[in-house]
Amino acid sequence: MTENQHKINQLFSAVERLLKKQESISSDITLLRNEIQKIQDDELKNETRKEFRQEEEKTITPSPSVNEPIREKEVVTPPILDQTKEKEEIIYMSSHERFKEEKSAQKTIVSKSKTPKSKNDLEKFIGENLINKIGIAITVIGVALGTKYSIENDLVSPLTRIILGYLAGIGLLGFGIKLKKKYENYSAVLVSGAIAIMYFITFSAYNFYQLIPQTMAFVLMVIFTIFSVIAAINYNKQIIAHIGLVGAYAIPFLLSDGSGRVGVLYSYMAIINIGILIISFKKYWKPLYYSSFGLTWLIVLVWFATEYLTDKHFSLALTFITIFFVTFYLTFLAYKLIKNEKFGIENIILLLINSFIFYGLGYAILSDHETGKELVGLFTLCNAVIHFIVSVVIYRKKLADKNLFYLIAGLVLVFITITIPVQLDGNWVTLLWAAEAILLFWIGRTKQIPVYEKLSYIVMAIAFLSLIQDWGNAYDFYGYSEEKNMPIFNIHFFTYLFVIGVFGGIHFLNNNKKYIPAFGTKNQLSAIISFAIPALIIFISYIAIRLEISMYWDQVLENSTISSNDNSTNYFGNHKNYSIKSFKAIWIINYSLVFFSILAFLNLKKIKSKSLTYISLGLMTLMIFGFLFRSLYEISELRETYLDQTLSEYYPRGLFYIGIRYVSFVFVAITLFLCYRSIRQDFVQKKLDIPFNILLHVAILWIASSELIHWMDIGESEQSYKLGLSILWGIYALLLIILGIWKKKQYLRIMAIVLFAITLIKLFAYDIAHLNTISKTIVFVSLGVLLLIISFLYNKYKNKIANETTD
Known part of the structure; x- marks a missing residue:
């Protein structure tokens, strides 16, 4: 019965082939x-047109007087023309009708075949593809559950x-395998x-x-892997590779007994990945590669974060990640x-992530190990060597x-660049990202990619965010370090300089x-980038030095700690020189004034x-307002x-x-002068002249008030905040009135009022409220006189002020 069925199937196949050939021959005919x-x-x-022209020529005569022949020809000609047209129409009709009949027949056949096709396609997809995949998945799960049940209940x-x-x-x-020929x-x-x-x-x-022993187990797995590779390539089906190789990743986790045999798991994964590598020489199945890549590194990262122990797993982890x-x-x-194919962005991202x-x-593995932390620089250099070997092979063989x-040549440069800093300190992440940024930018811009x-x-x-993280970690380097570290000459500052150099090169x-x-x-985005890169250079440069100043004073504060049990002074316990905090705040603002003044000067000149x-x-x-609000307060402290x-x-x-x-006053004066020079430019002057003059007079009055309080405190006067300030402000208001009238600037007079x-x-x-009679008298008389003077000036120059207002 089986042989007959087999013959019938063969005959049906032959009939189908003949029918297809017949249809092809019929269409050709x-x-x-x-x-x-x-x-x-x-x-x-x-031919019809030719005969018609000949007959038409016969009907034409040279003499219009002979009417008889003309009538005869007029009687004879129309039938000939009519017959010719009739014959033409019959031929056309017959040929067109035949063509239409054949066309309609073809359409009927097509429509007949197409009507059930959409339904058949859906049914074919479900019956031939979807159901069998679901079925095999359920079968494998069933085998797994059955095995697990038999294990738990000890049935066999x-x-x-x-x-x-x-x-x-x-x-x-x-x-x-037996069904491959018919049902691939x-x-x-x-x-x-x-x-x-x-x-x-x-x-x-x-x-x-x-x-079975370990050796035999892995020999069998190697055999299965080789067979999977051969089958996947032979069938040209990714499903075999996915279920047979990537699907095998789940097995150790489904059947895990918590024994923690990491070496076995990683060996198992390595075999699977090698099978995928072999497939990749013949096929480029992206989903297969992505799945394997993602699952492998995900398993490794989770294990490293939760279960890695330096003493137990150091050699094993280093071996398998390699x-x-x-x-x-x-x-x-x-x-x-x-295949010598070009690489897209997804390929580049995968290579970089790997x-x-x-x-x-x-x-991370090396830095946590007592001996390994001394080899971090060598490990970095080995990365450079690996990429260098690959780049040389590609270049010489012209493989891509x-x-x-x-x-890849850029990766060589990156790892060589950071080898020394990595050996010295842990700022390697920022260095790596920064070096990679300039490498990619250089390739993209110069090679037009x-x-x-x-x-x-x-x-x-990413490099900038990593640098921000380094700024947060830098406090540990200074504030809590037992060793005295040189400001500027340290690994953190070198990192900042490297990043600044990278962004400078990109700019x-x-x-x-x-x-x-x-x-x-x-493009608008190009304009934003052209602005953002120099802005980052300025910002990083400012923060880098500011951080050095801040951390230096923090370290000085920590080093000022002393212990005392002096009964005569009642100072007990640990003490610190908290005045250092005031020096720190003042010098940070002084530095800020100098930094932005230099920036303004460079902009003016170059x-x-x-x-x-x-x-x-x-x-x-x-920064000027920062000085007025913060520095002057710390100076008073x-x-x-x-x-x-x-x-x-x-x-x-x-x-x-x-x-x-007075050191700070010099820096403020320089900053105000550069503000003045900046607003004197043609495109700025009319817009910012008034705001600058307001800022200038506010700063002068504020500093003058601070200086008055300073010297009155030194002189042990108790009226510095009352008597002294009131008189000073009154005098300055008078000066503003005089200056406003002289320079014809109404806003100065308004400021004075x-x-x-x-x-x-x-x-x-x-x-x-707290002044004695003499002090009250002095204040009232002084302010009264000042008000009278101001009123006099307004009256004397009222015409000038009126003309100025009219103008």
């Missing part, structure tokens, strides 16, 4: 007939379980399921029951190099497009007109940027400390406690 008919129609047309002996499992896998494999897709699903079962059984036999890195590196390159995960894990060569340039902007952002390339930006010269002019003016104004001589037994309170104010109003409010609300 139809086309030939149509072509012949067309040629015949054209010939008939030409371990040896019997393993033998039955192998028999089930071999039977399913044999049945799948179905056969592929069965074969892949059989491979997964064989992996499952082998792992169980070794890991749970110890029925195997995984090399395997995926080769898998990534294999197919692309053989390199960075390997380096990051390797660095130049973009890949540039990328937009994808590299766009990717470099992402890496720049230089960005301004080179020989190279076209990835987003185009007139850069000459409108946007930078406004930015520098804003920053200098901000130092004066109080100097006058009280608190803890002077332990910390000398010298003249610099009161002299530092506002200042006088504040002074009077202060006088009545605060001053007179």
